[in-house]
Amino acid sequence: MATRIHPLLVAFAALVFFFLVGPLVIIVGAALSDTSFLTFPPQGLTLHWFSNIFEISAFRETMTTSFLLAFLGTSLSLLVGIPAAYALHRHRVTLPTWLSTVFVLPVLIPEIVFGFSLMKSATAAAGLPIFASLLIGHALLVLPYCVRVVSASLAAFDFSVEEAAVSLGSPPLKTFFTVVLPNIRAGAIAAFILAFITSLNDVSVSLFLTGPGISTLPIQLLAHMEQFFDPTIAAVSVLLMAVTVAVMAVVEATLGLSFLTK
Amino acid sequence: MTRRWLGWALAAPATIAVAIFLVAPVLATFATTFGGPKGAFAAYAAFFGSGFRRTVLYRTTEVALITTAISVFVGFITAYVVSRVRGKAKSILIIAAVFPLLTGVVVRSFAWLVILGKNGILNTALLDLGLVSEPLSMLYTEGSVIVAMVYLFVPLMILTSVGVLEGIPDDLIQASTSLGASPAATFRQVVFPLAMPGIIVGAVLVFTGSFTSYATPQLLGGERQMMMGTFLYQRAMVTFDWVGASTVAVIMTVVTIAIVLLMSRIARRLNPAAV
Numbered sequence: 001m002a003t004r005i006h007p008l009l010v011a012f013a014a015l016v017f018f019f020l021v022g023p024l025v026i027i028v029g030a031a032l033s034d035t036s037f038l039t040f041p042p043q044g045l046t047l048h049w050f051s052n053i054f055e056i057s058a059f060r061e062t063m064t065t066s067f068l069l070a071f072l073g074t075s076l077s078l079l080v081g082i083p084a085a086y087a088l089h090r091h092r093v094t095l096p097t098w099l100s101t102v103f104v105l106p107v108l109i110p111e112i113v114f115g116f117s118l119m120k121s122a123t124a125a126a127g128l129p130i131f132a133s134l135l136i137g138h139a140l141l142v143l144p145y146c147v148r149v150v151s152a153s154l155a156a157f158d159f160s161v162e163e164a165a166v167s168l169g170s171p172p173l174k175t176f177f178t179v180v181l182p183n184i185r186a187g188a189i190a191a192f193i194l195a196f197i198t199s200l201n202d203v204s205v206s207l208f209l210t211g212p213g214i215s216t217l218p219i220q221l222l223a224h225m226e227q228f229f230d231p232t233i234a235a236v237s238v239l240l241m242a243v244t245v246a247v248m249a250v251v252e253a254t255l256g257l258s259f260l261t262k
Numbered sequence: 263m264t265r266r267w268l269g270w271a272l273a274a275p276a277t278i279a280v281a282i283f284l285v286a287p288v289l290a291t292f293a294t295t296f297g298g299p300k301g302a303f304a305a306y307a308a309f310f311g312s313g314f315r316r317t318v319l320y321r322t323t324e325v326a327l328i329t330t331a332i333s334v335f336v337g338f339i340t341a342y343v344v345s346r347v348r349g350k351a352k353s354i355l356i357i358a359a360v361f362p363l364l365t366g367v368v369v370r371s372f373a374w375l376v377i378l379g380k381n382g383i384l385n386t387a388l389l390d391l392g393l394v395s396e397p398l399s400m401l402y403t404e405g406s407v408i409v410a411m412v413y414l415f416v417p418l419m420i421l422t423s424v425g426v427l428e429g430i431p432d433d434l435i436q437a438s439t440s441l442g443a444s445p446a447a448t449f450r451q452v453v454f455p456l457a458m459p460g461i462i463v464g465a466v467l468v469f470t471g472s473f474t475s476y477a478t479p480q481l482l483g484g485e486r487q488m489m490m491g492t493f494l495y496q497r498a499m500v501t502f503d504w505v506g507a508s509t510v511a512v513i514m515t516v517v518t519i520a521i522v523l524l525m526s527r528i529a530r531r532l533n534p535a536a537v
Contacts, residue, residue, distance in 0.1 A: 006445070040376070083275065090269070095270070111474065112494060113291065113511040116494060116508075118284075137283075140284055201368070218366055240365065247364055
Protein backbone atom coordinates (compact mmCIF):
# COMPACT_ATOMS: atom_id res chain seq x y z
CA MET A 1 0.00 0.00 0.00
CA ALA A 2 1.27 3.41 -0.71
CA THR A 3 -0.14 6.62 0.61
CA ARG A 4 1.49 9.14 -1.65
CA ILE A 5 4.17 11.26 -0.05
CA HIS A 6 4.26 14.95 -0.71
CA PRO A 7 7.18 15.84 -3.05
CA LEU A 8 8.32 18.48 -0.56
CA LEU A 9 8.75 15.78 2.08
CA VAL A 10 10.78 13.69 -0.35
CA ALA A 11 13.01 16.69 -1.13
CA PHE A 12 13.44 17.33 2.60
CA ALA A 13 14.45 13.72 3.23
CA ALA A 14 16.89 13.84 0.31
CA LEU A 15 18.55 16.91 1.85
CA VAL A 16 18.80 15.14 5.20
CA PHE A 17 20.53 12.14 3.63
CA PHE A 18 22.90 14.48 1.82
CA PHE A 19 23.65 16.07 5.21
CA LEU A 20 24.26 12.60 6.70
CA VAL A 21 26.51 11.18 4.01
CA GLY A 22 28.30 14.35 2.82
CA PRO A 23 30.66 14.84 5.78
CA LEU A 24 31.78 11.20 5.59
CA VAL A 25 32.52 11.56 1.86
CA ILE A 26 34.54 14.67 2.71
CA ILE A 27 36.67 12.68 5.18
CA VAL A 28 37.42 10.03 2.55
CA GLY A 29 38.37 12.74 0.04
CA ALA A 30 40.56 14.57 2.55
CA ALA A 31 42.37 11.33 3.42
CA LEU A 32 43.34 10.83 -0.21
CA SER A 33 44.49 14.39 -0.85
CA ASP A 34 48.11 14.91 -1.80
CA THR A 35 48.39 18.02 0.41
CA SER A 36 49.76 18.44 3.91
CA PHE A 37 46.54 20.10 5.03
CA LEU A 38 42.95 18.87 5.11
CA THR A 39 41.05 19.80 1.99
CA PHE A 40 38.13 18.72 -0.17
CA PRO A 41 37.86 17.94 -3.05
CA PRO A 42 41.25 16.20 -2.84
CA GLN A 43 44.08 17.84 -4.76
CA GLY A 44 46.03 14.99 -6.32
CA LEU A 45 45.58 11.46 -5.03
CA THR A 46 47.87 9.64 -2.64
CA LEU A 47 47.80 6.77 -0.18
CA HIS A 48 50.68 8.35 1.72
CA TRP A 49 48.50 9.32 4.69
CA PHE A 50 47.44 5.73 5.18
CA SER A 51 51.02 4.50 5.38
CA ASN A 52 51.77 7.46 7.63
CA ILE A 53 49.35 6.06 10.24
CA PHE A 54 51.62 3.09 10.77
CA GLU A 55 54.71 5.25 10.99
CA ILE A 56 53.33 7.06 14.02
CA SER A 57 53.97 4.69 16.92
CA ALA A 58 51.21 6.23 19.05
CA PHE A 59 48.63 5.22 16.42
CA ARG A 60 50.11 1.73 16.02
CA GLU A 61 50.06 1.11 19.75
CA THR A 62 46.64 2.58 20.50
CA MET A 63 45.15 0.72 17.57
CA THR A 64 46.40 -2.58 19.00
CA THR A 65 45.11 -1.62 22.46
CA SER A 66 41.71 -0.61 21.10
CA PHE A 67 41.16 -3.80 19.11
CA LEU A 68 42.39 -5.98 21.97
CA LEU A 69 40.19 -4.09 24.42
CA ALA A 70 37.14 -4.34 22.17
CA PHE A 71 37.69 -8.07 21.64
CA LEU A 72 38.37 -8.97 25.30
CA GLY A 73 35.79 -6.57 26.75
CA THR A 74 33.04 -7.82 24.46
CA SER A 75 33.95 -11.48 25.09
CA LEU A 76 33.87 -10.92 28.84
CA SER A 77 30.56 -9.11 28.55
CA LEU A 78 28.97 -11.93 26.53
CA LEU A 79 30.38 -14.50 28.94
CA VAL A 80 28.35 -12.98 31.79
CA GLY A 81 25.62 -11.46 29.60
CA ILE A 82 24.40 -14.62 27.83
CA PRO A 83 23.76 -16.57 31.09
CA ALA A 84 22.06 -13.48 32.53
CA ALA A 85 19.81 -13.02 29.50
CA TYR A 86 19.03 -16.75 29.54
CA ALA A 87 18.15 -16.62 33.24
CA LEU A 88 15.89 -13.60 32.70
CA HIS A 89 13.86 -15.60 30.16
CA ARG A 90 14.06 -19.16 31.41
CA HIS A 91 13.77 -18.40 35.12
CA ARG A 92 11.48 -15.39 34.83
CA VAL A 93 9.10 -16.69 37.49
CA THR A 94 11.70 -17.19 40.18
CA LEU A 95 13.62 -13.97 39.60
CA PRO A 96 12.43 -10.56 40.81
CA THR A 97 11.43 -8.09 38.10
CA TRP A 98 13.95 -5.47 39.24
CA LEU A 99 16.77 -7.77 38.15
CA SER A 100 16.30 -6.90 34.48
CA THR A 101 16.60 -3.22 35.46
CA VAL A 102 20.14 -3.92 36.70
CA PHE A 103 21.28 -4.46 33.14
CA VAL A 104 19.74 -1.17 32.03
CA LEU A 105 21.69 0.75 34.68
CA PRO A 106 24.79 1.28 32.54
CA VAL A 107 22.50 3.12 30.10
CA LEU A 108 20.99 5.33 32.80
CA ILE A 109 24.34 6.40 34.20
CA PRO A 110 26.05 8.84 31.79
CA GLU A 111 29.12 7.13 30.32
CA ILE A 112 31.41 9.96 31.33
CA VAL A 113 30.17 9.73 34.94
CA PHE A 114 30.77 5.98 34.91
CA GLY A 115 34.30 6.44 33.51
CA PHE A 116 35.15 9.11 36.07
CA SER A 117 33.75 7.07 38.98
CA LEU A 118 35.49 3.87 37.89
CA MET A 119 38.77 5.76 37.57
CA LYS A 120 38.45 7.02 41.15
CA SER A 121 37.49 3.62 42.58
CA ALA A 122 39.46 1.15 40.47
CA THR A 123 42.57 2.98 39.29
CA ALA A 124 43.10 5.55 42.03
CA ALA A 125 41.74 3.87 45.17
CA ALA A 126 42.17 0.14 44.46
CA GLY A 127 45.34 0.57 42.40
CA LEU A 128 44.14 -1.62 39.52
CA PRO A 129 46.41 -1.62 36.46
CA ILE A 130 45.26 0.75 33.70
CA PHE A 131 44.49 -2.02 31.22
CA ALA A 132 42.40 -3.92 33.78
CA SER A 133 40.32 -0.82 34.56
CA LEU A 134 39.84 -0.13 30.85
CA LEU A 135 38.77 -3.73 30.31
CA ILE A 136 36.23 -3.59 33.14
CA GLY A 137 34.95 -0.25 31.89
CA HIS A 138 34.49 -1.48 28.34
CA ALA A 139 32.91 -4.80 29.39
CA LEU A 140 30.31 -2.94 31.45
CA LEU A 141 29.78 -0.31 28.77
CA VAL A 142 28.67 -2.96 26.28
CA LEU A 143 26.81 -5.23 28.75
CA PRO A 144 23.38 -3.65 28.05
CA TYR A 145 23.83 -4.27 24.29
CA CYS A 146 24.83 -7.88 24.90
CA VAL A 147 21.93 -8.61 27.24
CA ARG A 148 19.40 -6.80 25.05
CA VAL A 149 20.38 -8.33 21.73
CA VAL A 150 20.71 -11.85 23.16
CA SER A 151 17.36 -11.38 24.93
CA ALA A 152 15.75 -10.47 21.63
CA SER A 153 16.79 -13.78 20.12
CA LEU A 154 15.84 -15.69 23.27
CA ALA A 155 12.37 -14.14 23.05
CA ALA A 156 11.99 -15.84 19.67
CA PHE A 157 13.26 -19.18 21.00
CA ASP A 158 10.71 -21.85 21.83
CA PHE A 159 11.79 -23.17 25.23
CA SER A 160 9.64 -26.29 24.81
CA VAL A 161 12.41 -27.53 22.48
CA GLU A 162 14.82 -27.32 25.40
CA GLU A 163 12.32 -29.06 27.68
CA ALA A 164 11.93 -31.83 25.11
CA ALA A 165 15.70 -32.40 25.05
CA VAL A 166 15.87 -32.46 28.86
CA SER A 167 12.92 -34.80 29.20
CA LEU A 168 14.60 -37.15 26.75
CA GLY A 169 17.54 -37.33 29.15
CA SER A 170 19.94 -34.69 27.87
CA PRO A 171 21.89 -33.08 30.74
CA PRO A 172 21.05 -29.36 31.25
CA LEU A 173 24.49 -28.03 30.38
CA LYS A 174 24.77 -30.15 27.26
CA THR A 175 21.25 -29.07 26.29
CA PHE A 176 22.24 -25.42 26.60
CA PHE A 177 25.24 -25.83 24.32
CA THR A 178 23.65 -28.13 21.75
CA VAL A 179 20.06 -26.87 21.69
CA VAL A 180 19.76 -23.33 23.07
CA LEU A 181 23.04 -21.75 21.98
CA PRO A 182 22.82 -22.79 18.29
CA ASN A 183 19.34 -21.24 18.19
CA ILE A 184 20.50 -17.87 19.49
CA ARG A 185 23.74 -17.90 17.53
CA ALA A 186 22.70 -15.06 15.20
CA GLY A 187 21.82 -12.89 18.20
CA ALA A 188 25.10 -13.66 19.93
CA ILE A 189 27.13 -12.80 16.82
CA ALA A 190 25.21 -9.56 16.29
CA ALA A 191 25.61 -8.67 19.96
CA PHE A 192 29.33 -9.31 19.72
CA ILE A 193 29.76 -7.17 16.66
CA LEU A 194 27.62 -4.24 17.91
CA ALA A 195 29.36 -4.30 21.27
CA PHE A 196 32.73 -4.51 19.55
CA ILE A 197 32.15 -1.36 17.50
CA THR A 198 30.72 0.48 20.52
CA SER A 199 33.83 -0.36 22.51
CA LEU A 200 36.15 0.48 19.63
CA ASN A 201 34.60 3.95 19.21
CA ASP A 202 34.18 4.75 22.90
CA VAL A 203 35.46 8.08 24.18
CA SER A 204 33.55 8.91 27.35
CA VAL A 205 34.44 5.82 29.40
CA SER A 206 38.06 5.55 28.20
CA LEU A 207 38.69 9.26 28.71
CA PHE A 208 39.52 8.92 32.40
CA LEU A 209 40.76 5.34 32.37
CA THR A 210 43.61 5.73 29.91
CA GLY A 211 46.90 6.61 31.54
CA PRO A 212 50.60 6.91 31.02
CA GLY A 213 51.64 4.52 28.26
CA ILE A 214 48.17 3.06 27.59
CA SER A 215 45.63 4.87 25.49
CA THR A 216 42.89 3.95 23.03
CA LEU A 217 42.64 4.96 19.40
CA PRO A 218 39.77 7.49 19.77
CA ILE A 219 41.50 9.17 22.72
CA GLN A 220 44.78 9.28 20.77
CA LEU A 221 42.89 10.75 17.81
CA LEU A 222 41.48 13.52 20.02
CA ALA A 223 44.94 14.28 21.40
CA HIS A 224 46.51 14.23 17.92
CA MET A 225 43.87 16.62 16.56
CA GLU A 226 44.74 19.24 19.13
CA GLN A 227 48.35 19.40 17.88
CA PHE A 228 48.31 18.39 14.24
CA PHE A 229 45.68 18.92 11.65
CA ASP A 230 46.88 16.82 8.74
CA PRO A 231 45.21 14.17 6.54
CA THR A 232 46.55 11.37 8.78
CA ILE A 233 43.54 11.92 11.04
CA ALA A 234 41.28 11.58 8.03
CA ALA A 235 43.08 8.37 7.04
CA VAL A 236 42.57 6.87 10.52
CA SER A 237 38.92 7.89 10.28
CA VAL A 238 38.59 6.08 6.96
CA LEU A 239 40.10 2.94 8.51
CA LEU A 240 37.54 3.15 11.31
CA MET A 241 34.78 3.57 8.71
CA ALA A 242 36.05 0.43 6.98
CA VAL A 243 35.53 -1.41 10.28
CA THR A 244 31.98 0.01 10.36
CA VAL A 245 31.33 -1.40 6.88
CA ALA A 246 32.52 -4.83 8.01
CA VAL A 247 30.31 -4.61 11.10
CA MET A 248 27.25 -3.70 9.02
CA ALA A 249 27.90 -6.62 6.69
CA VAL A 250 27.94 -9.02 9.65
CA VAL A 251 24.79 -7.54 11.23
CA GLU A 252 22.99 -7.74 7.88
CA ALA A 253 24.05 -11.38 7.50
CA THR A 254 22.96 -12.37 11.02
CA LEU A 255 19.95 -10.35 12.16
CA GLY A 256 19.33 -8.08 9.18
CA LEU A 257 19.84 -4.33 9.49
CA SER A 258 16.13 -3.89 10.12
CA PHE A 259 16.89 -5.21 13.61
CA LEU A 260 18.37 -1.80 14.38
CA THR A 261 15.06 -0.05 13.84
CA LYS A 262 13.36 -2.16 16.50
CA MET B 263 11.33 -28.55 37.38
CA THR B 264 13.03 -25.23 37.81
CA ARG B 265 15.51 -24.94 40.59
CA ARG B 266 15.21 -21.59 42.27
CA TRP B 267 18.93 -21.05 42.76
CA LEU B 268 19.84 -21.78 39.15
CA GLY B 269 18.35 -18.57 37.77
CA TRP B 270 20.13 -16.56 40.43
CA ALA B 271 23.40 -18.35 39.79
CA LEU B 272 23.23 -17.62 36.08
CA ALA B 273 22.38 -13.96 36.57
CA ALA B 274 24.85 -13.51 39.44
CA PRO B 275 28.15 -12.81 37.60
CA ALA B 276 26.68 -9.96 35.53
CA THR B 277 24.71 -8.58 38.48
CA ILE B 278 27.72 -8.64 40.79
CA ALA B 279 29.91 -7.01 38.13
CA VAL B 280 27.39 -4.16 37.74
CA ALA B 281 27.14 -3.79 41.53
CA ILE B 282 30.89 -3.69 42.20
CA PHE B 283 32.17 -1.80 39.20
CA LEU B 284 29.28 0.50 38.34
CA VAL B 285 26.86 1.02 41.22
CA ALA B 286 29.46 1.20 44.00
CA PRO B 287 31.83 3.63 42.22
CA VAL B 288 28.94 5.90 41.19
CA LEU B 289 27.56 5.87 44.74
CA ALA B 290 31.06 6.73 45.97
CA THR B 291 31.05 9.70 43.59
CA PHE B 292 27.71 10.79 45.04
CA ALA B 293 29.05 10.36 48.59
CA THR B 294 32.09 12.60 48.06
CA THR B 295 29.84 15.55 47.19
CA PHE B 296 27.97 15.55 50.51
CA GLY B 297 29.44 16.47 53.85
CA GLY B 298 32.74 18.10 54.58
CA PRO B 299 33.58 20.85 57.06
CA LYS B 300 31.47 23.50 55.30
CA GLY B 301 28.18 21.63 55.59
CA ALA B 302 26.45 18.81 53.76
CA PHE B 303 25.59 20.75 50.63
CA ALA B 304 28.69 22.96 50.41
CA ALA B 305 29.76 21.44 47.08
CA TYR B 306 26.39 22.29 45.53
CA ALA B 307 26.39 25.76 47.06
CA ALA B 308 29.78 26.26 45.42
CA PHE B 309 28.48 24.98 42.08
CA PHE B 310 25.34 27.06 41.96
CA GLY B 311 27.07 30.02 43.59
CA SER B 312 29.48 30.35 40.69
CA GLY B 313 28.27 32.35 37.72
CA PHE B 314 30.61 30.48 35.40
CA ARG B 315 29.34 27.06 36.48
CA ARG B 316 25.72 28.14 36.20
CA THR B 317 26.51 29.31 32.67
CA VAL B 318 28.00 25.89 31.86
CA LEU B 319 24.86 24.13 33.11
CA TYR B 320 22.59 26.61 31.34
CA ARG B 321 24.54 26.33 28.07
CA THR B 322 24.54 22.52 28.22
CA THR B 323 20.78 22.45 28.80
CA GLU B 324 20.17 24.92 25.99
CA VAL B 325 22.39 23.04 23.50
CA ALA B 326 20.78 19.72 24.47
CA LEU B 327 17.23 21.13 24.11
CA ILE B 328 17.90 22.75 20.73
CA THR B 329 19.68 19.61 19.49
CA THR B 330 16.73 17.50 20.62
CA ALA B 331 14.13 19.75 18.99
CA ILE B 332 15.94 19.84 15.64
CA SER B 333 16.85 16.14 15.68
CA VAL B 334 13.29 15.08 16.50
CA PHE B 335 11.77 17.27 13.80
CA VAL B 336 14.29 16.36 11.09
CA GLY B 337 14.55 12.70 12.12
CA PHE B 338 10.81 12.06 12.33
CA ILE B 339 9.96 13.61 8.98
CA THR B 340 12.79 11.72 7.31
CA ALA B 341 11.69 8.51 9.01
CA TYR B 342 8.15 9.07 7.74
CA VAL B 343 9.44 9.22 4.17
CA VAL B 344 11.70 6.17 4.73
CA SER B 345 8.80 4.16 6.16
CA ARG B 346 6.70 4.86 3.03
CA VAL B 347 9.45 3.76 0.63
CA ARG B 348 9.57 0.10 -0.38
CA GLY B 349 12.13 -2.36 -1.66
CA LYS B 350 15.74 -1.73 -2.45
CA ALA B 351 15.56 2.04 -2.08
CA LYS B 352 14.46 1.55 1.50
CA SER B 353 17.42 -0.71 2.34
CA ILE B 354 19.78 1.89 0.92
CA LEU B 355 18.20 4.63 3.04
CA ILE B 356 18.40 2.48 6.17
CA ILE B 357 22.07 1.77 5.42
CA ALA B 358 22.70 5.50 4.95
CA ALA B 359 21.28 6.11 8.42
CA VAL B 360 22.95 3.15 10.15
CA PHE B 361 26.40 3.86 8.76
CA PRO B 362 26.91 7.23 10.51
CA LEU B 363 25.35 5.80 13.68
CA LEU B 364 27.98 3.06 13.83
CA THR B 365 30.80 5.45 12.97
CA GLY B 366 32.56 6.83 16.01
CA VAL B 367 31.72 10.19 17.53
CA VAL B 368 35.33 11.40 17.15
CA VAL B 369 35.26 10.71 13.42
CA ARG B 370 31.87 12.36 12.98
CA SER B 371 32.84 15.44 14.99
CA PHE B 372 36.15 15.65 13.14
CA ALA B 373 34.24 15.92 9.85
CA TRP B 374 32.67 19.15 11.10
CA LEU B 375 36.07 20.54 12.09
CA VAL B 376 37.11 20.05 8.47
CA ILE B 377 33.91 21.68 7.21
CA LEU B 378 33.60 24.60 9.63
CA GLY B 379 37.26 25.44 10.24
CA LYS B 380 38.87 28.78 9.40
CA ASN B 381 40.42 27.23 6.27
CA GLY B 382 37.61 24.71 6.11
CA ILE B 383 35.50 23.63 3.22
CA LEU B 384 32.60 25.96 3.92
CA ASN B 385 34.83 29.02 4.24
CA THR B 386 36.74 28.11 1.08
CA ALA B 387 33.48 27.75 -0.81
CA LEU B 388 32.09 31.04 0.52
CA LEU B 389 35.30 32.87 -0.39
CA ASP B 390 35.39 31.32 -3.86
CA LEU B 391 31.81 32.36 -4.47
CA GLY B 392 32.63 35.85 -3.27
CA LEU B 393 29.89 35.72 -0.62
CA VAL B 394 32.30 36.75 2.13
CA SER B 395 35.52 38.73 1.90
CA GLU B 396 37.31 37.05 4.78
CA PRO B 397 36.82 33.63 6.42
CA LEU B 398 34.08 33.45 9.05
CA SER B 399 34.93 32.04 12.48
CA MET B 400 32.31 29.37 12.87
CA LEU B 401 34.16 27.00 15.18
CA TYR B 402 34.04 27.26 18.97
CA THR B 403 30.54 28.70 18.91
CA GLU B 404 27.35 27.26 20.31
CA GLY B 405 26.13 26.92 16.72
CA SER B 406 29.01 24.69 15.65
CA VAL B 407 28.42 22.42 18.65
CA ILE B 408 24.71 22.20 17.84
CA VAL B 409 25.29 21.42 14.15
CA ALA B 410 27.68 18.58 15.00
CA MET B 411 25.35 17.25 17.69
CA VAL B 412 22.36 17.25 15.35
CA TYR B 413 24.56 15.36 12.90
CA LEU B 414 25.35 12.90 15.67
CA PHE B 415 21.76 12.27 16.70
CA VAL B 416 19.61 12.52 13.56
CA PRO B 417 20.46 8.92 12.50
CA LEU B 418 19.39 7.65 15.92
CA MET B 419 16.11 9.57 15.67
CA ILE B 420 15.48 8.30 12.13
CA LEU B 421 16.01 4.66 13.09
CA THR B 422 13.95 4.92 16.28
CA SER B 423 11.11 6.61 14.41
CA VAL B 424 11.18 4.17 11.49
CA GLY B 425 10.77 1.37 14.03
CA VAL B 426 7.79 3.13 15.59
CA LEU B 427 6.16 4.01 12.26
CA GLU B 428 6.54 0.46 10.95
CA GLY B 429 4.74 -0.73 14.07
CA ILE B 430 1.60 1.19 13.09
CA PRO B 431 -0.72 -1.27 11.34
CA ASP B 432 -1.37 -0.41 7.68
CA ASP B 433 -5.06 -1.20 8.26
CA LEU B 434 -5.44 1.87 10.44
CA ILE B 435 -4.01 4.13 7.78
CA GLN B 436 -6.12 2.48 5.09
CA ALA B 437 -9.20 2.85 7.26
CA SER B 438 -8.49 6.52 7.76
CA THR B 439 -7.90 7.10 4.05
CA SER B 440 -10.92 5.12 2.93
CA LEU B 441 -13.11 7.09 5.34
CA GLY B 442 -12.09 10.17 3.43
CA ALA B 443 -9.26 11.66 5.46
CA SER B 444 -6.64 13.52 3.46
CA PRO B 445 -3.02 12.31 3.77
CA ALA B 446 -2.30 15.34 5.94
CA ALA B 447 -5.25 14.61 8.21
CA THR B 448 -4.28 10.94 8.43
CA PHE B 449 -0.79 11.97 9.43
CA ARG B 450 -2.05 14.43 12.04
CA GLN B 451 -4.84 12.37 13.53
CA VAL B 452 -3.64 8.77 13.15
CA VAL B 453 0.08 8.44 12.50
CA PHE B 454 1.39 11.19 14.76
CA PRO B 455 -0.54 10.30 17.94
CA LEU B 456 0.34 6.61 17.54
CA ALA B 457 4.00 7.47 17.03
CA MET B 458 4.14 9.89 19.97
CA PRO B 459 5.40 7.43 22.63
CA GLY B 460 8.19 6.33 20.29
CA ILE B 461 9.10 9.92 19.48
CA ILE B 462 9.41 10.63 23.20
CA VAL B 463 11.73 7.64 23.66
CA GLY B 464 13.91 8.92 20.81
CA ALA B 465 13.86 12.46 22.18
CA VAL B 466 15.01 11.23 25.59
CA LEU B 467 17.93 9.39 23.99
CA VAL B 468 18.94 12.52 22.08
CA PHE B 469 18.59 14.84 25.08
CA THR B 470 20.52 12.67 27.54
CA GLY B 471 23.13 11.85 24.88
CA SER B 472 23.81 15.49 24.08
CA PHE B 473 23.55 16.62 27.71
CA THR B 474 26.33 14.22 28.72
CA SER B 475 28.51 14.30 25.59
CA TYR B 476 32.22 15.01 25.73
CA ALA B 477 33.97 14.63 22.36
CA THR B 478 31.75 16.99 20.34
CA PRO B 479 31.81 19.94 22.78
CA GLN B 480 35.54 19.37 23.24
CA LEU B 481 36.32 19.48 19.52
CA LEU B 482 33.79 22.04 18.29
CA GLY B 483 33.22 24.12 21.40
CA GLY B 484 36.61 24.05 23.07
CA GLU B 485 37.31 26.09 26.18
CA ARG B 486 35.04 28.87 25.02
CA GLN B 487 31.88 26.77 24.96
CA MET B 488 32.52 24.68 28.05
CA MET B 489 29.74 22.15 28.62
CA MET B 490 29.05 19.75 31.50
CA GLY B 491 31.10 16.91 29.98
CA THR B 492 34.14 19.02 29.14
CA PHE B 493 33.83 20.86 32.46
CA LEU B 494 33.79 17.54 34.36
CA TYR B 495 36.99 16.52 32.56
CA GLN B 496 38.65 19.86 33.19
CA ARG B 497 37.81 19.77 36.92
CA ALA B 498 38.99 16.18 37.33
CA MET B 499 42.09 15.98 35.15
CA VAL B 500 43.36 19.54 34.82
CA THR B 501 42.65 21.12 38.21
CA PHE B 502 42.34 17.82 40.14
CA ASP B 503 39.30 19.16 41.99
CA TRP B 504 37.63 15.80 42.47
CA VAL B 505 34.84 17.08 44.68
CA GLY B 506 33.97 19.72 42.08
CA ALA B 507 34.13 17.10 39.32
CA SER B 508 31.95 14.72 41.34
CA THR B 509 29.39 17.50 41.84
CA VAL B 510 29.19 17.96 38.06
CA ALA B 511 28.90 14.17 37.68
CA VAL B 512 26.02 13.99 40.19
CA ILE B 513 24.11 16.81 38.49
CA MET B 514 24.52 15.08 35.10
CA THR B 515 23.32 11.76 36.51
CA VAL B 516 20.35 13.24 38.35
CA VAL B 517 19.21 15.19 35.27
CA THR B 518 19.58 12.07 33.07
CA ILE B 519 17.65 9.77 35.39
CA ALA B 520 14.97 12.38 36.10
CA ILE B 521 14.37 12.99 32.39
CA VAL B 522 14.24 9.26 31.62
CA LEU B 523 11.79 8.51 34.42
CA LEU B 524 9.57 11.54 33.78
CA MET B 525 9.39 11.08 30.02
CA SER B 526 8.82 7.33 30.14
CA ARG B 527 5.89 8.00 32.46
CA ILE B 528 4.50 10.58 30.03
CA ALA B 529 5.10 8.22 27.10
CA ARG B 530 3.17 5.48 28.86
CA ARG B 531 0.24 7.81 29.56
CA LEU B 532 0.17 9.05 25.97
CA ASN B 533 0.20 5.56 24.52
CA PRO B 534 -3.26 5.27 22.90
CA ALA B 535 -2.79 1.52 22.54
CA ALA B 536 -2.61 1.14 26.31
CA VAL B 537 -5.88 2.92 27.03
